[in-house]
Amino acid sequence: MATSHVTDEWMTQMEMSSLNTYIVRRYIATPNGVLRIYPGSLMDKAFDPTRRQWYLHAVANPGLISLTGPYLDIGGAGYVVTISHTIHSSSTQLSSGHTVAVMGIDFTLRYFYKVLMDLLPVCNQDGGNKIRCFIMEDRGYLVAHPTLIDPKGHAPVEQQHITHKEPLVANDILNHPNFVKKNLCNSFSDRTVQRFYKFNTSLVGDLTNLVHGSHCSKYRLARIPGTNAFVGIVNETCDSLAFCACSMVDRLCLNCHRMEQNECECPCECPLEVNECTGNLTNAENRNPSCEVHQEPVTYTAIDPGLQDALHQCVNSRCSQRMESGDCFGVLDCEWCMVDSDGKTHLDKSYCAPQKECFGGIVGAKSPYVDDLGAIVAGGIMGCIMVLVLAVYAYRHQIHRRSHQHMSPLAAQVSNTRFIAAVIERHAHSPERRRRYWGRSGTESDH
Structure with a gap:
């Protein structure tokens, strides 16, 4: 198998790379669904790598390094960010630029913010610094941002958009010509019209404040060369308000009757109007293109702890031996514990511990995997109850029918x-x- 040769290279890199403590896993996937992972992980049988965001992003950005995430790792490593890239065939038998595989690598979420702080020390917010740094991908979703790693944020870190986290910046960049475009597409699977952003990855130079009078918030945005991502720095010197229409309850757009390119709103959706009799769309919505392939939902596999008892750890992070925040921050399976179990009180002395002891930096915080597995168990119990109810109903129906068949001849006689x-x-x-x-x-x- 062609993908088997890459395993030896991965094993060599694992022994030599200085980034091993931040890397969750490496993998390669082909268009026909072949997936090779190192270190190995238990996956659901129905897992299709070609329907995952990291695969779709790489195919949509050929020749570029694509950043995807953060999202909850299916293997139990917490929130991760994926870097992926397409591999093209040079064979004359295939069309030019044909994608034969996509390679990816998962890093811990905090690693990316650690890179920002190491490269741009001004990003460190200790001491009341009002300067914020972030990384966003070409759809405007944040890959790194202070709120994504804040233990007191109490907010999901997945699918956080710049229009939600940095509305002042978002309002201004919408006025820059040829940099960002708001798009529409029809999603027939759930009968919605999706609104989303697409940022120009051919940006040359830096982007700064365009609207005069925005003195409270100064920003600078630049493309990360060779990638689908941008790095931004925001200097907020005073309190200022900016409005972006975002629903905090669902993804429904606040105004489905019109869409303006320079009006700030979070990515959202509107109902797709379909004639129930003819199945035809309205004239306005019929002009919209169809949406691309959706990412399929992930099924988290319940792992029997006994299967891993005899296995050695591929990477021993030695969390308890890391005395400084810089040595612990972003390391695989480690968390810098800063907040007490109430989620509010700062610890007198912060320390480094395994992720299961203080997920997200909060001592005793519930792991999101516990909730997911609990949902799986609850779903299994409900499924068993439904099967039992149907079995009882079928049994009663069968008894009633036999009784009726037995009584009918008697009544005739x-x-x-x-x-x-x-x-x-x-x-x-x-x-x-x-x-x-x-x-x-x-x-x-x-x-």
Whole structure:
């Protein structure tokens, strides 16, 4: 198999690379669904790598390094960011530029913010610094931002958009010509019209404030060469308000009747109007292109702990031996514990510990994997209950049908229907019959 040769290279890199403590895994996927991962992970049988965002982003940006995330790692490593790149064939048998595979590598979420702080020390917000730094990809979703790593943020870190986290910057960059475009597409799977942004990855030079009078917030935005991402620096010197229309409840757009390119709004969706009789779209929505392939939902596999008892750790992070924040921050399976279990009080002395002890930097914080596995267990229990209910219903229906078939010939042979009715009525009012009937009903209802 062609992909098998890459494993030796991965093993060599794992022994020599200085980034091993930040790398979760390396993998390669082909268009026909072949997936090779190192270190290995248990995956659901239905897992399709070609429907994952890192694969779709790489194919949509051929020749560029694509950044995707953050998202919850399917293997249990917490929130990760993926770097992926397409591999093209040079064979004359295939069309020029044909993608034969996509390679990817997962880093911890905090690693990317660590890179920002190392390269741009001004990004460090200790001491009340009002300067913020961020990385966003070509759709405007944030890959690194202070709020994504803040233990007191209490917010999901997935799918956070610049229009939500940096509305002042978003309002200004929408006025820059040829840099960002707001698009529409029809999603027929859920009958919605999707609104989303696409940023120009051919940007040359830096982007700064365009609207005069924006003195409270100065920013500078630049493309990261060879990638689909941008790095930004925001200097907020005073309090200022900016509005971007964002629903905090769902993804519904606040105004589905019009869309302006320079009006700031979060990525959202509107109902797709379809004629129920003809199945045709309205004239306005019929002009929209169809949406690209959606990312398929991830199924988290419940892992039997006994399967891993005899296995050695591929990477021993030695979290407890890391005394400084800089040595712990972003390291695989390590968290810099800063906040007490109440989620508010800062610890007198911060320390480094395994992720399961203080997920997100909060001591005793519940892991999101616990919630997901709990949902799986609850779903399994509900499924068993439904199967049991259907089985009882089928059994009763079968008994009733057999009883009806047995009584029909008897009724045909007996001409005196009043006599049959009297017999049935007498048996129905029999004390013994009532006692057995109610006892049986109570037993079934108890179970």
